[in-house]
Amino acid sequence: MPPPSNTTTQPEAVLEELLVQQLSTLGYAKVYLPDEAALFANLKQQLEKHNDLVLSEREFLRVLNHLDKGNVFDRSRTLRDHMQLDRDDGTVAYLQFLNTEHWCQNEYQVTNQISQEGRYANRYDVTLLINGLPLVQIELKRRGMEMKEAFNQINRYQKHSFRAARGLFQYVQIFVISNGVNTKYYANNRRQEFKQTFYWTDADNKLITRLEDFAEAFLEKCHLSKMICKYIVQHNTHKVLMVLRPYQYYAVEAIIDRVKNSRKNGYIWHTTGSGKTLTSFKAAQVLKKLPEVDKVVFVVDRKDLDYQTTREFNEFSKGSVDGTENTSTLVRQFADDTDLIVTTIQKLNTAISGRRYEQRMTHLRDKRVIFIFDECHRSQFGDTHRRIVDFFRGAQLFGFTGTPIFAENAYSGPGGKQTTVTLFEKCLHKYVITNAIKDENVLKFSIEYVGRYRNKENGNDVSLDIDVEAIDTRELLDDERRLKKIVDWIIANHGRKTHDRKFTAIFAVSSVDNLIRYYDLFRERDTAGLRIATIFSYRANEPDKAADGMIGEPDFDDDGPADSHTRDRLEEYIGHYNEQYGTAFTTRDSAKFYSYYKDIGRRIKDRERDNALDRDRVDILLVVNMFLTGFDAKLVNTLYVDKNLRYHGLVQAFSRTNRIIGEVKSQGNIVSFRNLKGATDEAIALFSNPEAKEEILVEPYEVYIERFDEALNELLAIAPNPEAVDRLYSEEEQLAFVQAFRKLIRIDNVLSGFSNYTEDEVAIDSQTFEDFKSKYLDIRDKVRSDHSVEKVSILNDVDFEVELIHRDQINVSYIIRLLATLHTATKPEERQAARQEIDNRLSNEVQLRSKRELIEKFIDRELPKVRKDADMEQEFENYMSGEKQRAIVALAQEENLEERGLQQLINSAVYTGRTASQADVQDIMLVPPRILNRSTILSRIQSRLQQLLEQFYDD
Known part of the structure; x- marks a missing residue:
């Protein structure tokens, strides 16, 4: 008799083993790659097999040098390009890293527990390799664990070790996270948040969440490589990767099928806010490459959308769209080799209505022109629709809308009520607000x-x-x-x-x-x-x-x-x-x-x-x-x-x-x-x-009050009072407290949006809540400050969501006012009250904790020297300016950095709001770090630089 299964605590190792076995049955060759050397050797073999050639060690070194350039975005382009390889014998070969045209014709492998040395020693769960390159990384958590922790674990890998092994893991295109019961995927884009991770679905929007089912549907090798080759979008402006969500994928596939197999029209009903611009861009991008299509015209009906859509299309693919400034330009683009046009409904109507442009437009009457209409629910669309159909006899029309026109909400015109169906014939894919x-x-x-x-x-x-x-x-x-x-x-x-x-x-x-x-x-x-x-x-x-x-x-x-x-x-x-x-x-x-x-x-x-x-x-x-x-x-x-x-x-x-x-x-x-x-x-x-x-x-306000009380009871069962948090000695106990308090502040965040929410409505007073918050932040600070490489804490991948307890009005200016009150107070009780208020704020406000030591030092050492009638703001600013300069000098000396270059990095970070990259840090190092510990050193300096910015520049 088999032992009873425990689905709530199934360990990661079991999930990992079962997934690797399943992928082996789906056509992935299982390979053992325990270290960097094995990863390189396998890459050489797979590239040789895929390109039908044999590489010498010197030739393969050139390939590695070619691959080891740029960031994730740059490498996504390298992946899709050919490499001109100068052979040892003087000949030239062109290496393909990924067959994007015939995406099933690639080499597929699965491995697990690849070890990488960076700032920490990391072992990755399951890696899918295509032609020897790691293009999909899967991270697993035991059942019952939050998916967000797997997401944070990948972020930690990106920061600590993905740059090791010549940065081959920066070629990852798609990440998958799962706890067995829930599974999500997302593009390799460090700028995105957990909410930009997606479930896969079937064509009817039914979620496919279990890891086994997800692997069957999404990780099947032809489908996966199709997603990578065809449905990854390179956002040119932000230099990041994006991947289509399932409903976007099904919509584009439905439009392509309609064009290939019929001359009929169709529309896509995707709710407002679901990313119709990205969907329509990808549809237009694919359609313009079809040999049977002469032109693709994306039509909007307002100037702002003309401007916005042209900009966004060109962000997805630089130079892909030449937005028309006037009707003459539009007519010229119809006549030349522009294969994708963005224009307004008004200019298109003028181009096909007046005699002025008739002669130049006549040759298009029987051409295969595909029109894609953004927001096709617009009221004035009916008349122009008839003109387009009358003029372009070979046209095929597709519309996107979040709110179709039905009989109930139709406008009455000269020809009666026009609905989306009467104009576009058939809904090709539906994704309504409840799905979203x-x-x-x-x-x-x-x-x-x-x-x-x-x-x-x-x-x-x-x-x-x-x-x-x-x-x-x-x-x-x-x-x-x-x-x-x-x-x-x-x-x-x-x-x-x-x-x-x-x-x-x-x-x-x-x-x-x-x-x-x-x-x-x-x-x-x-x-x-x-x-x-x-x-x-x-x-x-x-x-x-x-x-x-x-x-x-x-x-x-x-x-x-x-x-x-x-x-x-x-x-x-x-x-x-x-x-x-x-x-x-x-x-x-x-x-x-x-x-x-x-x-x-x-x-x-x-x-x-x-x-x-x-x-x-x-x-x-x-x-x-x-x-x-x-x-x-x-x-x-x-x-x-x-x-x-x-x-x-x-x-x-x-x-x-x-x-x-x-x-x-x-x-x-x-x-x-x-x-x-x-x-x-x-x-x-x-x-x-x-x-x-x-x-x-x-739900109504009362429901969230009940949920708050339930969450509070869960918290008090772990720590009956704030002082009890100090007696949670194990990381597991601290994790339980963090998760319980985080649940409480999530509910409090929703409640705070109701205009009649007050402290009297819940069973915890504000001071106790603030004290719990202080203990919560103490644990976060301890995790952030621990740079030990021997052990990775289970708290490392917990998202403390400090933005939920951030209050903009409690800033340094607020503290300076309290300092003035403290300094000028004449009665002991007034001084004590002011100091207590300062101590509370320094403990409980996220944006002040990094400055706590500096402010306490100012109070203890500098404040007694300040005259009673002095300008407190100026005195504090002078003090902080001196401390800041000392901190910059100390960081430069301790990490062997060029002081002027460090100051420039800081100025740039303050101006752009972005921290320096490891490459930026390396540029200002007086002695370049050795390759073996380079990532560790650069990560440490980045962390110290971020702390300095929080201390002196983040108000």
């Missing part, structure tokens, strides 16, 4: 109704306490008292909703008139210094879109009649924007107005960049229709709504908030000052299913 939320590709929405609404089903309701019994609905909505109450509510709660302004909010209002009133009220009533930007159309007689809840399109042309009042007000508001950000925009012509539109979008979107400056942020963008569709910015997390929204207009607007970025952004916040519950239910039912509300909307 389940896969953790977008966030749920938290809807809070603020006003005289009493529905508690999904979200919170807060009364504005306005007595409106005798006022009709329209009069109420425009009532000055109501608008003031709303502005005051936003000012009071904006910090809570956006995590101390880390995120941007969009405020959608019903009309230009109300927008003007709101803007003026913010200027009049805001004492918190919120940065408000706005943009709206100033054309005359603009219809009130609030009447039907649909979102109109922005208008950048000013050649028609304009409402002088609204235009003057917008010019005034743009003046405020210019003063705030040092710009020079105006409404005086459409080009400058369009530039203003682009600058707002760039300013909000660029907050995602490492080197983004806080002074460039926009806190609230006030709009009527603009930016509510087609605008993606991960650091938008809140939508304030004071307008009617329905169907696709509602889903599109809500979806501005639910892009995933980091742990702090746990949901998209919707604050509605109108009762949109019925419209929300209708939209959810239309674009997913009637029962999907629980999957799309976060």
Whole structure:
């Protein structure tokens, strides 16, 4: 009788052994590569086999030198290129490292426990080699362990040892992480976070999570090499690799199949926020290479998308798109050898409608032209669709949409109601919002109704306490008292909703008139210094879109009649924007107005960049229709709504908030000052299913209070009080505490977004919570400061998620104010209280812990020397400046670095927001390190440099 299985504690070794056995049955040759020498010898054999030649040792050394260049991005290009090899006999051979055209015709191997010496001695779990190069790395954790720990383990390998063995492991294209029950994959991109890891699915979006099933579906050698050869995207601007998610893969495959095997049209229904631009780019990239296709035309229907899509396409592949500036350019591109064109619906319509271009366009009538339409739900698409079909008799049309047009939400035109199906015939692949939320590709929405609404089903309701019994609905909505109450509510709660302004909010209002009133009220009533930007159309007689809840399109042309009042007000508001950000925009012509539109979008979107400056942020963008569709910015997390929204207009607007970025952004916040519950239910039912509300909307406030209490009980069972944490001596006990407290702060992060959340609602007082936080951070600091190479702690791969307990308002300036209070206090109890507050902040605030020793030294040694009437800020700055210079000199001397070069590295890191690479560090070393311990030394210097930056530059 076999022993009972214990699936919750199945060890990694068993998972590893079973996986290797399974891969052997899938066509991978099992190979034993215990060390670097074996890895090189195997690479030589596999390249010889794949290229049908024999390499001498000298020739193979040239190959290794060729491979050992550049970073991960550079090597991904080397992998896909041929190498011109000068043979010993004077002849030339061309070596192929990967057959990308016939991806199944490569050599496949599997190995495990490859040992690499870097900063630590690391042993990798399972490695898949193609033509001898490690292209897929699989890391396993025992069942019950968090997947995130495997992700962090790979990050540690990247930092410590992937550069060893001539950096062959920097050729890895795809990582796979699994604990047996759950399995995910992702591209080799160190800039991404755990939330950018993906489950694989079947074509119907059914998750394939078990390791055995994942190996059968995804790691099958032809499919895996197809993903590497065809569906890895090299992002040229950021110099990183991206890999398609399963629904993107199935969509592209469906379009290719449709083109190869029919002349019929089709559309892709992928929910807003699911990465349609990347999908459409990859589809266009593949289609333009097909011999039966003459041209691929990507069509958008707004200038901002023309600009944005051209930029993003060229980021995926530099120079792949020549965006058309005018119709003449478009016509010329139709006539020349440009195989991929990005243009707007308006310019395309002009090119095929007027006689001016008819002669130059006629030769295309019967050509195989593939049109890909971005956001094909747009209202004006119907008329142009008919013109395209009439003009391009050989055209094949494909549309992408997150919110299709059905009979329920269709616009009525001259030819009756047009739906997505009547225009594009068939849905080729569907991935709706419930799929995306389940896969953790977008966030749920938290809807809070603020006003005289009493529905508690999904979200919170807060009364504005306005007595409106005798006022009709329209009069109420425009009532000055109501608008003031709303502005005051936003000012009071904006910090809570956006995590101390880390995120941007969009405020959608019903009309230009109300927008003007709101803007003026913010200027009049805001004492918190919120940065408000706005943009709206100033054309005359603009219809009130609030009447039907649909979102109109922005208008950048000013050649028609304009409402002088609204235009003057917008010019005034743009003046405020210019003063705030040092710009020079105006409404005086459409080009400058369009530039203003682009600058707002760039300013909000660029907050995602490492080197983004806080002074460039926009806190609230006030709009009527603009930016509510087609605008993606991960650091938008809140939508304030004071307008009617329905169907696709509602889903599109809500979806501005639910892009995933980091742990702090746990949901998209919707604050509605109108009762949109019925419209929300209708939209959810239309674009997913009637029962999907629980999957799309976060649970009510009361549920998270219950979860907090449950998590608190779990924490107290491990450590009944903060002092008990000091008695958790084993790493296993400390790990249990870290995981329990991390669970608590995750729930607290969600709760903090509810406007009525207070300390009284939960069973732990703020001081005890802060004390637990201090113990939590003590453990983190101990792990970070331990540079021992003998043993890797089990805490090394735990993500402490300190961003969840980071508070921007508690910074060095805050401490300086406390220092001034401490210094000038005359009573002992006042001094004691100030010192206690300083000690608490230094222990509990993440951004101050690195400075704790310096600040305590200032208090003990320098503060007694400071005059009572001195400028404390200047005194502290002088002290820190001296300590900083001493620290830089000490680091340079102890690590044998060129002092001036070190200062330049520090200046560069402060400016760009990025730490120095190992190559940068090596360049300033006075004595180059030996190869054997180079990685260890460079990693140590990087770590010390990062600590110095945190101490003296990170406020």
